[in-house]
Amino acid sequence: MNGERKFRLGVLGSGKGSNFVAIADACAAGRIPAEVAIVLSDLAEAGILEHARQRRLPARHLPPGKFRTKLDEEAERAYVAALEDAQVDLIVLAGFMRVLKGDFLRAFEERIVNIHPSLLPSFPGLEAWKQALDHGVKVTGCTVHFVDAGVDCGPIIGQQVVPVLDEDTPETLHQRINATEHELYPKCVAAVARGEVSIQGRRVVRKK
Ligand code: GRF
Numbered sequence: 602m603n604g605e606r607k608f609r610l611g612v613l614g615s616g617k618g619s620n621f622v623a624i625a626d627a628c629a630a631g632r633i634p635a636e637v638a639i640v641l642s643d644l645a646e647a648g649i650l651e652h653a654r655q656r657r658l659p660a661r662h663l664p665p666g667k668f669r670t671k672l673d674e675e676a677e678r679a680y681v682a683a684l685e686d687a688q689v690d691l692i693v694l695a696g697f698m699r700v701l702k703g704d705f706l707r708a709f710e711e712r713i714v715n716i717h718p719s720l721l722p723s724f725p726g727l728e729a730w731k732q733a734l735d736h737g738v739k740v741t742g743c744t745v746h747f748v749d750a751g752v753d754c755g756p757i758i759g760q761q762v763v764p765v766l767d768e769d770t771p772e773t774l775h776q777r778i779n780a781t782e783h784e785l786y787p788k789c790v791a792a793v794a795r796g797e798v799s800i801q802g803r804r805v806v807r808k809k
Contacts, residue, residue: 608794609638611689613680616696618649619779620716620786624693625656627787635794639687641680643672643699659687671700681708691793695786700752711800713748714793716786718778720744720760725753730775733765740764741774743782745789747800756805758798761785 610628612621621640627633640653643665653660663680666673672680681704684692694701694715701713719729721744726732733741742762749755761781765774792798798805 608635608691609687609689610635610691610693610790610794611638611684611687612640612649612653612693612695613697614640614642614649614695615644615647615698616649618647618652618695620695620782621649621693622652623783624695624787624790625652625658627791629656633787633791633794635691635790638689639683641683643676643697649695665699670698671702672705674704677702677705681705684709691790693786693790694748701748703750706748706750711747714758714790715746715748715753715755716782717744717746717753718775718782720762721746721753721757728771730778731771734769734771734774738765741778743778743785745786747805756800756803758792758805759785759789 614621624633625637628635628637637658640649640658640660641663642650643663645662650660650662661683663683664676666676692709692713694713717729719733720742724732740762742760744760745758747755747758761784763778763781797808799808
């Protein structure tokens with residue numbers, strides 16, 4: 602180490618935290634040139650907090666406030682303050698089950714990424730693997746994208762394809778997509794941390 606400041610990630614999640622584990626382990630192994638500065642969850646019992654603590658990374662439960670699908674104003678201020686205090690360069694949504702709104706998005710413009718378990722723009726929203734099965738598509742996958750004011754619709758950084766098999770159930774398809782996410786998300790976060798990509802309108806392009 603030459604004392605240079607490392608790129609800092611703030612990770613938000615509500616669930617089991619398998620994508621967080623893939624990213625934290627890629628940071629520890631040097632495959633992502635970054636460190637996890639803070640992990641925040643709206644659920645005290647979320648697995649992601651436990652995984653962070655096991656890795657001795659700063660982790661906090663921050664209550665979401667009075668709404669079911671978004672943060673209320675006070676909670677939004679608490680999230681922004683915690684992420685600013687941790688001096689994060691990029692916010693990584695890893696199964697965070699709340700839609701982020703105005704002030705939060707403005708505070709971290711073009712610095713929030715998300716992973717979604719389908720090939721967007723197909724099947725935004727909940728249970729995307731089930732939507733794919735119900736529709737009868739032959740391939741689905743996962744998408745990493747920058748977050749904008751819409752739901753699951755910001756500029757796309759990367760996508761990885763997963764075939765749908767005749768014998769798939771929602772559970773088996775979800776599992777294979779989840780495993781693929783663990784390959785794609787670290788690669789995309791690494792590209793952003795290395796400053797390799799830029800947003801041009803709807804497109805994310807490799808810098809020349
Ligand atoms: C992933 O399937 C991701 O696509 C979605 O939420 C899930 C999070 O899973 N946004 P995990 O908590 O990372 O295991």
